[in-house]
Amino acid sequence: MAVERREIDRIDRELLPLFLERMGCVERVGELKRQAGKPVRNAAREQEIIDRVSRQAGEMGQSAAEFYRAIMAISRDREHNLMGGDPDLLELEQRANRELQSPGKVVCQGVRGAYSHQAAERLFPGAEIGFVPEFHEVFREVSEGALGVVPVENSAAGSVTAVYDLILKYRFYIVGAVDIRVEHCLAAAAPGEITRVLSHPQALAQCSELLSREGYETEDYSNTAAAAKAVAESREPGLGVICSEDAARRYGLTILRRGVQNVRNNTTRFVAVSREAVLPVDASKISLCFSLPHTTGSLHSVLRRFAGSGLNLTKIESRPLPGRSFEYDFYLDFTGCIHDPSTLNLICALKAELPRFSFLGNYSELSTEEEI
Numbered sequence: 001m002a003v004e005r006r007e008i009d010r011i012d013r014e015l016l017p018l019f020l021e022r023m024g025c026v027e028r029v030g031e032l033k034r035q036a037g038k039p040v041r042n043a044a045r046e047q048e049i050i051d052r053v054s055r056q057a058g059e060m061g062q063s064a065a066e067f068y069r070a071i072m073a074i075s076r077d078r079e080h081n082l083m084g085g086d087p088d089l090l091e092l093e094q095r096a097n098r099e100l101q102s103p104g105k106v107v108c109q110g111v112r113g114a115y116s117h118q119a120a121e122r123l124f125p126g127a128e129i130g131f132v133p134e135f136h137e138v139f140r141e142v143s144e145g146a147l148g149v150v151p152v153e154n155s156a157a158g159s160v161t162a163v164y165d166l167i168l169k170y171r172f173y174i175v176g177a178v179d180i181r182v183e184h185c186l187a188a189a190a191p192g193e194i195t196r197v198l199s200h201p202q203a204l205a206q207c208s209e210l211l212s213r214e215g216y217e218t219e220d221y222s223n224t225a226a227a228a229k230a231v232a233e234s235r236e237p238g239l240g241v242i243c244s245e246d247a248a249r250r251y252g253l254t255i256l257r258r259g260v261q262n263v264r265n266n267t268t269r270f271v272a273v274s275r276e277a278v279l280p281v282d283a284s285k286i287s288l289c290f291s292l293p294h295t296t297g298s299l300h301s302v303l304r305r306f307a308g309s310g311l312n313l314t315k316i317e318s319r320p321l322p323g324r325s326f327e328y329d330f331y332l333d334f335t336g337c338i339h340d341p342s343t344l345n346l347i348c349a350l351k352a353e354l355p356r357f358s359f360l361g362n363y364s365e366l367s368t369e370e371e372i
């Protein structure tokens, strides 16, 4: 094997100067494009190269194409880097507030005592919190300057797709995130036998084991905290509710059982949205969105850029574009800080190359553990 390894080393010694020479040419092409105000990416030229090397490489055609796609992605990143990046993003990175100014109004969906309310209090302690019945109303308030707090994902039930659709529609900035432990309890207006239980269908589903074991009748309600309020007001005997302890206490209910959800670790992630960007120096999570052309490997070629920059992807969600057949917007979270020059360069490159691209923010995430 030693002989072959020496051969490989020799080939690598010959490849490296060629690679560097090619990068030198790329830099000169990049400079000419900058002077001419031309975009970095030239898809037709790249396709020509891919077709040529695939043909010339015979049965290794596919692998050669893959190899050249990687080289060209590296070349484009170099060109973007030399061009200095997207002026709007560079300006935003420099100028955006490093800290959230004292939050004025904070708005969430539901009523007092809802899990959204807990999330808003964790994110913005001491702020004035308002409530609206629907998610789209939260976004409308944000367009008028409020901060919004909305749920995006539950560890058992998955993404809240209606909220992702609004995030993608409005493209406000995400300025914070928090994980809230969803600990349901069974409560009633007074101690005694329960026969019927009100709650949000999600909460009833999350407590299905207890409900069927006890043979309770169930009734859907718009919101867990609103159900708690209704039970407190009705005082109907035998009527119970599945809600948070906080909501039960808030509406003066008697807690009959705690921790009644099927799964012990049930967590919902909330994000804070704002019209204004806030980019703390120690922010650790970046969100962005874009759409992709319907071509083989288009998502892969984007994801490879993250891997190549050593960035860890934590979430990807695709949502259909309204009014188009099977075209999608992608929403992405990854760990990173926009103030890191190589990360900023990657975001600028993606902005220049991807349709419908938006940088949605850079923030830190509060975890449930910090609560205990």
Ligand SMILES: C=C(O[C@@H]1C=C(C(=O)O)C=C[C@H]1O)C(=O)O
Pocket: 026, 029, 030, 040, 041, 042, 043, 045, 046, 049, 071, 072, 073, 075, 076, 079
């Ligand atoms: C170098 C260029 O810029 C980009 C990189 C390419 C490459 O590495 O071969 C090809 C096309 C462009 O997308 C160029 O336009 O030739």
